[in-house]
Amino acid sequence: MTAAVPVTLTINGETLTRLAEPRETLADFLRRDLGLTGTHAGCEMGVCGACLVMLDGVPVHACLTFAVQAGGGAVETVEGLSESAVIADLQRAFHERNALQCGFCTPGMLVTAHGLLVRKATPSREEIRDALSGNYCRCTGYEAIVDAIEAVARRRAAGETAAAFLEEPA
Amino acid sequence: MKARAFSYFRPATIAEALAAFAEAAGDASYIAGGQSLVPALALRLQAPERLIDIAHIPELRGISLQDGSLRLGALTRHVEAHDDPLIARYAPLLALAAPHVAHPAIRNRGTLGGSVALADPASEFPAMMLAMDAEMEIAGPEGARRVPAAAFFQDLYQTAIEPGELLVAFHIPAAHPQHRCAFDELARRRGDYAIVGCGAMLGLEGGLVEEARIALLSVGPVPVRARTAETVLAGGVLDAETIRRAQAALADDLDPQDDEQVPAAMRLHLARVLLGRLLGRIAEAS
Ligand SMILES: Cc1cc2nc3c(=O)[nH]c(=O)nc-3n(C[C@H](O)[C@H](O)[C@H](O)COP(=O)(O)OP(=O)(O)OC[C@H]3O[C@@H](n4cnc5c(N)ncnc54)[C@H](O)[C@@H]3O)c2cc1C
Ligand code: FES
Ligand code: FES
Numbered sequence: 209m210t211a212a213v214p215v216t217l218t219i220n221g222e223t224l225t226r227l228a229e230p231r232e233t234l235a236d237f238l239r240r241d242l243g244l245t246g247t248h249a250g251c252e253m254g255v256c257g258a259c260l261v262m263l264d265g266v267p268v269h270a271c272l273t274f275a276v277q278a279g280g281g282a283v284e285t286v287e288g289l290s291e292s293a294v295i296a297d298l299q300r301a302f303h304e305r306n307a308l309q310c311g312f313c314t315p316g317m318l319v320t321a322h323g324l325l326v327r328k329a330t331p332s333r334e335e336i337r338d339a340l341s342g343n344y345c346r347c348t349g350y351e352a353i354v355d356a357i358e359a360v361a362r363r364r365a366a367g368e369t370a371a372a373f374l375e376e377p378a
Numbered sequence: 379m380k381a382r383a384f385s386y387f388r389p390a391t392i393a394e395a396l397a398a399f400a401e402a403a404g405d406a407s408y409i410a411g412g413q414s415l416v417p418a419l420a421l422r423l424q425a426p427e428r429l430i431d432i433a434h435i436p437e438l439r440g441i442s443l444q445d446g447s448l449r450l451g452a453l454t455r456h457v458e459a460h461d462d463p464l465i466a467r468y469a470p471l472l473a474l475a476a477p478h479v480a481h482p483a484i485r486n487r488g489t490l491g492g493s494v495a496l497a498d499p500a501s502e503f504p505a506m507m508l509a510m511d512a513e514m515e516i517a518g519p520e521g522a523r524r525v526p527a528a529a530f531f532q533d534l535y536q537t538a539i540e541p542g543e544l545l546v547a548f549h550i551p552a553a554h555p556q557h558r559c560a561f562d563e564l565a566r567r568r569g570d571y572a573i574v575g576c577g578a579m580l581g582l583e584g585g586l587v588e589e590a591r592i593a594l595l596s597v598g599p600v601p602v603r604a605r606t607a608e609t610v611l612a613g614g615v616l617d618a619e620t621i622r623r624a625q626a627a628l629a630d631d632l633d634p635q636d637d638e639q640v641p642a643a644m645r646l647h648l649a650r651v652l653l654g655r656l657l658g659r660i661a662e663a664s
Contacts, residue, residue, distance in 0.1 A: 210383035230386035230429065233416070253417050254484060266457070266486040272416045273487070276386045277409070277431055323482070341568040342481025 215279045219244070220288025228275045235259045235270035238285055246286040246315050250344070257343035258312060260319035261285050267323035286315035295322050297363060297373040301356035309347035316343050321357045330361045381419035388431045392517050392544060395432055399542040400519065402428045408544065409433070410453060410492040413484050438491065438546060443468060448550040452491025456480070459490060459503070468552040471509055471577045474561035475502040481569045491545045494530075497537045497600070500571040502563070504531060505601035509577045509593035512550045518543035534599035556581050556588070558664055560656040563595070564648055572596045573640055574648045578656045580611065582664050587611045587620075594649055597634045606630040607653065616661045624657060625650040 212227040219242065226241050235252070238244040238261070248258035252271040259270040262284040289295045298321050301307070308314045317340070324331055324339040331339070336354050345353065364370070389395040399406050405427040409415050418424045432438060432453070439451040441464050448468045459465055460476035472490075479485060479493070479502050493503040494514070507514070508527045515524050516539055525538040532538065539545055553559065563575030574596050581589035590611035592604040606627040614620050634645040 210385050213386065229383065231381040231383050231419075233380075252420060254413065254480075257481070257483070260483055267483045268487050269413075269483050272413055272484070274386070274412070274416065274429075276388075277412060277433065279388075320482070338477070338568060339482050342483055 213276060215275050217275070217278055217280075218282040220284055220291070230274060230276050232275050233271050234261065234263075234273045234275045234278050234283070237275035238270060238283070244285050244287055246290075248312055248315055250312070255342075255344070256313070257316040257320065260316040260323075260343075262289070262319060262323065265326075267319050286318055289318065289322060293371040293374050295370060297360050297368065297370040298322065298325075298356070300373040301360045302353070305352045305356045305359070307348065307352040307356040308345075313343060313345040313347075317345070317353055321360070324357070325361060325364070330365050331357075333358060379420055379422060381416075382422060382425040384419075384426055385428045386431065387428060388434055390435060392435060392437050392546065395430055395435060395544060396517065396519055396542065398428070398430050402426075402430075404541060406430055410489040410495075411455070411487040412492075413480070413488040414492060414496050414498070432544065433489075438544075440547075441465065443552060446552050448548075448552050450490060450548045450550065452489060452495075452545045452547055454490045456485035456488045456490070456493070456503075457482075460485065469510060469550045470553055470557070470559040471506040471561055471579055472503065474559060475506050475575075475577060478502055478561070478563050478565070478572070478575070490548065494548070495537065495539055495545045497531055497535055498571075499534065499599055499601065500575075500596045502561075502572070502575060502577075502595060505575065505593040505595035506561070506577050507548060507550075508601045508603055509579055509591050510550050510553075511591070512548045514538070514545060515547040515549060516543050517546045522546065524549065528603070531600040553579065554581065556583055558582055558660045560659050562652055562656055564652060574645055574652060576649065576652045576656055578653070578660065580616070580657075580660055582616070582660075585615060587614055587616055592653065594632065597632050597645060597649060602632060604628060604631040604653070611657075616657065616664070621654055621657045621661070625654050628653060 215228045216225040235249050238247045250256035250258035254269050254272045260267045261270045407426040438453040459472040466473045512527045513524045530538045559579045561577040563572035565572045576594045579591040590608040594602050607624040610624045610627045634642045636642045
């Protein structure tokens with residue numbers, strides 16, 4: 209018996225139930241079934257970090273988790289983190305420092321950075337590099353990305369909030 | 379590639395999990411964090427009919443100190459090994475090894491039980507269980523039993539866990555304040571599996587080594603206790619000469635094989651370098 213089963217998840221604050229085959233990864237579930245394509249699928253082996261999402265408050269690989277395993281849990285994707293503005297300052301800093309080129313790795317980088325800064329308010333550059341050890345960027349290199357994350361940590365420590373960096377509506 | 383189709387079951391108790399496995403007539407896999415199993419399923423190295431998700435069984439959780447022994451539920455995550463104050467104090471080798479295991483997101487989901495049940499010879503936690511003389515609590519259809527680490531790791535990916543049995547918890551003799559621990563590994567890149575890794579736990583009393591426990595990973599099909607090097611250290615002073623003799627003694631403890639990446643002689647050399655560093659670090663700090 210391998211038919212699709214109902215999976216209930218809270219995704220970006222909204223609780224929903226969908227049928228999913230047990231073998232469907234959370235990455236495919238988000239992208240295919242829910243159209244949340246901000247979560248990227250690269251290696252699908254846990255190596256590149258493009259698929260990271262927050263699951264119950266911590267970054268995990270959506271390619272290394274079946275959607276059914278996450279059932280009952282709360283997922284935040286890069287879309288949810290963007291819309292709630294908790295990473296607005298990170299996004300702005302990536303932009304300002306050219307911390308991306310093609311952008312394929314960027315959602316995973318942002319989720320890693322967010323997860324790191326939740327755990328540790330002002331990490332050292334060494335700690336930032338260590339946290340990024342599971343994120344591959346094939347275009348940019350890591351210097352600008354580390355710079356961006358470090359800058360945000362400093363600004364937050366100085367009392368600036370993430371939401372203050374929301375883009376002005378056009 | 380995607381996993382072959384399977385059915386999914388989420389038991390709430392150990393008894394339910396064991397029954398579900400029995401019902402599948404062996405064509406089932408337990409899944410804990412999935413950080414090794416999901417890639418194996420995606421590559422179709424394994425294709426069980428049924429997946430039994432043990433991640434929601436409360437009996438497999440918990441970190442507590444009982445009668446001088448630390449009990450860690452099999453579902454203790456890598457990140458908890460890194461962060462938990464009881465582990466830092468009473469099983470420091472786990473806390474020291476944790477940052478070397480994979481990447482942060484993998485450590486958020488990977489469990490100690492999954493790592494030790496898999497028994498990858500390049501994994502950090504199995505070797506540390508050996509260094510700490512941990513006992514593995516295993517539950518099966520015939521009830522529960524305990525297996526000491528020295529008898530647990532049997533061959534490449536082979537442990538004392540029989541098909542269908544569950545690793546329930548680790549029982550680790552609590553480290554004393556006189557214990558000095560160190561862990562390090564040589565890897566090509568942060569988060570990669572180690573070319574060689576080592577954990578050392580020394581009981582120091584009045585400048586003398588009362589007790590020495592050393593285990594290495596990535597030096598053969600199973601984690602290895604460096605019993606000869608331990609004997610060299612025990613009862614003596616931790617000075618440069620003793621450290622040199624312990625390094626030399628590793629030749630009797632290790633029997634690495636040549637592989638495509640590293641010749642056996644180089645692996646032995648690297649193990650000696652690593653042991654020297656760890657013992658030097660402990661000597662300097664005490
Ligand atoms: C990119 C990458 C890098 C990695 N690097 C490292 C590394 O450097 N060092 C390292 O040690 N590991 C590494 N890993 C593996 C990772 O640490 C896994 O988390 C760990 O080996 C398995 O734990 P898990 O809970 O995810 O187990 P799962 O993947 O769920 O299970 C692994 C195996 O153990 C069995 N199992 C799980 N729990 C139990 C139990 N309680 N009783 C009986 N059987 C059980 C399962 O049936 C399965 O066969 C890496 C993984 C990835 C994807
Ligand atoms: S797609 Fe998940 S880590 Fe590469
Ligand atoms: S910006 Fe292209 S992969 Fe990182």
